[in-house]
Amino acid sequence: MKCMHTKLPDFLAKMQAAAKRIRPETKITIKGLENIDTAKVASLRCGRIEEEIYEVTQDPDITEVELRIVPFNPEVIYSSIAKGYDASGKCKIAILDDLAADIPTVEYYLTDAEVIDDRRSAGHKQTQL
Amino acid sequence: MKLKYRVIPKGAADGAMPLDWVFIDEKDIKKAALTNFEAVKVIANEYKDSYAAVDIVDLDAVSVTSDGIMNPIAVTAIASVDHGMVNKTYGYMPISEIPEYEGIFEDEPHMRQWHLDQFKGKPLHRGPNAKDRGTERAGHNENMTLTGRIANNNCGSEAFNMVEMTEALVFMSAANELMRDGEVTVCVAGPEVSVGIGMVVSERWGRIFGGANLGGYKAGMSAHNSGEYAKTVKSDYPAFAAPKEKFMKLMLDALDTGLIVGRHLGPSPALISTAHAYGTPIDIDHISDRAWIELESVGISKEEMSKPVAKPYTREEMIAHAEEIIPGMKNAKRYKVSDVVDIKEVEVDPKTIA
Numbered sequence: 001m002k003c004m005h006t007k008l009p010d011f012l013a014k015m016q017a018a019a020k021r022i023r024p025e026t027k028i029t030i031k032g033l034e035n036i037d038t039a040k041v042a043s044l045r046c047g048r049i050e051e052e053i054y055e056v057t058q059d060p061d062i063t064e065v066e067l068r069i070v071p072f073n074p075e076v077i078y079s080s081i082a083k084g085y086d087a088s089g090k091c092k093i094a095i096l097d098d099l100a101a102d103i104p105t106v107e108y109y110l111t112d113a114e115v116i117d118d119r120r121s122a123g124h125k126q127t128q129l
Numbered sequence: 130m131k132l133k134y135r136v137i138p139k140g141a142a143d144g145a146m147p148l149d150w151v152f153i154d155e156k157d158i159k160k161a162a163l164t165n166f167e168a169v170k171v172i173a174n175e176y177k178d179s180y181a182a183v184d185i186v187d188l189d190a191v192s193v194t195s196d197g198i199m200n201p202i203a204v205t206a207i208a209s210v211d212h213g214m215v216n217k218t219y220g221y222m223p224i225s226e227i228p229e230y231e232g233i234f235e236d237e238p239h240m241r242q243w244h245l246d247q248f249k250g251k252p253l254h255r256g257p258n259a260k261d262r263g264t265e266r267a268g269h270n271e272n273m274t275l276t277g278r279i280a281n282n283n284c285g286s287e288a289f290n291m292v293e294m295t296e297a298l299v300f301m302s303a304a305n306e307l308m309r310d311g312e313v314t315v316c317v318a319g320p321e322v323s324v325g326i327g328m329v330v331s332e333r334w335g336r337i338f339g340g341a342n343l344g345g346y347k348a349g350m351s352a353h354n355s356g357e358y359a360k361t362v363k364s365d366y367p368a369f370a371a372p373k374e375k376f377m378k379l380m381l382d383a384l385d386t387g388l389i390v391g392r393h394l395g396p397s398p399a400l401i402s403t404a405h406a407y408g409t410p411i412d413i414d415h416i417s418d419r420a421w422i423e424l425e426s427v428g429i430s431k432e433e434m435s436k437p438v439a440k441p442y443t444r445e446e447m448i449a450h451a452e453e454i455i456p457g458m459k460n461a462k463r464y465k466v467s468d469v470v471d472i473k474e475v476e477v478d479p480k481t482i483a
Binding site: 072073074075077100102103104105106107108110111 | 266
């Protein structure tokens with residue numbers, strides 16, 4: 001049985017390919033998922049974003065694409081896991097704690113955009129004046 | 130129609146202020162025939178190339194400091210604006226009136242200050258209710274707004290720039306001075322303030338803790354619960370406060386009603402030192418060991434606080450000696466509000482609020 005979600009490495013590869021579909025020399029940087037080792041990504045959203053990158057590159061002036069992934073809820077609670085290993089590689093202890101981080105919201109990344117086209121779910125759209 | 134507002138601009142107070150912080154009197158919003166959220170959109174439009182924290186205040190309402198002292202001002206909405214934008218979900222938050230509920234004076238003894246002549250009958254605003262917080266804020270979300278790089282936290286008393294990593298504190302007593310053309314003192318918050326802001330009282334819909342149920346941190350506990358680290362939390366950030374003799378009066382009013390520090394009021398360095406010098410009781414044993422570690426770390430010892438002073442100061446002496454009695458914010462510079470605040474008026478463009 002095949003999982004109905006996209007593997008994270010596949011998601012990253014699809015975004016790379018989407019940016020280069022029209023002009024292979026188009027550069028793309030993907031920021032915001034660097035620390036995630038493994039995840040399943042919602043397939044339909046993956047497809048939508050893939051198409052949006054392709055759409056961005058329709059303009060022949062576009063030479064570079066940046067895909068920025070930011071948490072929707074900007075007050076993020078992470079769980080920290082401090083693990084201690086001995087020389088044989090055995091994990092002898094793991095101590096859990098909370099780590100809160102306040103992260104700039106999407107608006108921080110929009111201040112230089114000439115056009116903003118918000119296609120998120122209705123409840124998630126920002127107020128733009 | 131014009132909207133009047135005040136701003137502590139970045140660079141104010143001899144460069145101490147790291148970001149723009151806007152304050153709007155609700156009366157001026159009503160004069161401009163706007164809602165509070167529309168007023169925020171007007172301010173956002175003023176910041177098309179910059180960013181600011183926004184507090185909307187009611188000068189005819191009351192609120193409560195984190196350690197339980199009632200103040201003659203309330204923040205009724207907060208916002209964060211960045212380059213003309215307000216994040217729809219997290220960028221704005223109203224703070225509704227809290228009606229007097231049955232049992233409030235038993236559950237929240239510090240609220241007896243509401244009976245004082247200067248506060249009686251005035252609407253209370255502290256923290257948001259569930260509707261104010263909206264459907265997307267989760268349990269871990271603080272009473273904070275965020276848009277872009279600007280966060281406005283704890284119902285409008287601390288604001289951050291999350292990119293430049295700068296922050297400022299404006300205490301409620303300072304906001305009161307700012308809105309009434311008084312005076313403020315400004316300096317690095319320092320260890321005593323850092324410890325003090327963690328010494329909270331338990332409230333429903335508090336500015337920092339508590340919802341429909343009472344907040345879990347009771348008077349006598351430290352919400353920071355961080356031992357010797359607590360004194361470092363705000364040690365590098367500028368704080369705007371009222372001159373000490375001004376908030377000394379508010380603390381004395383609270384103590385004169387019979388409220389006890391450590392039992393009914395948070396044992397912040399300011400309050401415990403005031404109670405000690407004034408000769409009013411301190412519930413030494415009700416103050417938790419963890420809270421004592423934090424107090425001792427800023428030189429307030431359990432042993433010293435357990436010994437009554439030989440000759441307590443009178444009210445007049447307390448006010449006269451406020452500077453030496455209230456610890457912290459040493460060498461703060463005093464400013465007339467007109468020297469740190471710009472008063473502005475903006476013509477409201479109907480397109481802005483459409």
